[in-house]
Amino acid sequence: MDRFTRNYSIILGIIVIGILAVALYEDPLVSDLNDLLEQDAEISAYPYTFRVLRAKNGIATMSTPRSVEFPVQRALGILFPHLANRAQDDPDLMRAQDELARVQKHAQALITQSPEITRVNWALDKDWLRQHGVPVGLEN
Numbered sequence: 001m002d003r004f005t006r007n008y009s010i011i012l013g014i015i016v017i018g019i020l021a022v023a024l025y026e027d028p029l030v031s032d033l034n035d036l037l038e039q040d041a042e043i044s045a046y047p048y049t050f051r052v053l054r055a056k057n058g059i060a061t062m063s064t065p066r067s068v069e070f071p072v073q074r075a076l077g078i079l080f081p082h083l084a085n086r087a088q089d090d091p092d093l094m095r096a097q098d099e100l101a102r103v104q105k106h107a108q109a110l111i112t113q114s115p116e117i118t119r120v121n122w123a124l125d126k127d128w129l130r131q132h133g134v135p136v137g138l139e140n
Contacts (some may be wrong), residue, residue: 027054029114029116030053030054030055032114033055033060033111033114034051034052036110036111036114037050037052037107037110040106040107040110042103042106043103043106043107043110046100046103047080048065048075048079048100048125048128049063050062050063050064050103050104051063051125052111053123055117058116058117058118058119059117059119059120060111060112060114060117060120060121061120061121061122061123062108062111062120062123063122063123063124063125064123064124065078065079065100065124065125065129066100066124067122067123067124069124070124070129072097073088073093073097074134075100076097076100078129078132078134079096079100080096104122108120
């Protein structure tokens with residue numbers, strides 16, 4: 001191998017390693033908070049995996065399967081297929097909605113117990129929606 005090719009390969013390898021390091025890096029605080037969520041029996045037993053996406057300036061941004069962008073009835077239909085296409089006032093759907101709210105509040109309370117976190121913002125989990133066949137941007 002000539003000198004140019006060797007140097008080019010080394011530089012290219014360093015760039016690839018740098019890109020991978022940036023892409024795979026997770027803030028240690030975020031990692032610790034996600035570990036805390038995984039260790040909680042109630043949260044880990046729920047069919048949706050609540051995750052901390054990022055933490056900055058005392059604010060943790062967490063994923064959620066529902067928001068004003070995506071109705072809770074549709075999210076519950078994905079989480080619990082037997083509830084899909086039920087009426088909004090269906091008792092089983094209403095119980096599932098209350099359970100989702102309770103587990104989500106529990107996850108929020110667990111995260112805000114951390115001294116580094118004072119508030120939680122919720123972000124619709126668009127990756128989760130895509131994985132379940134919901135075309136993001138067209139869900140309304």
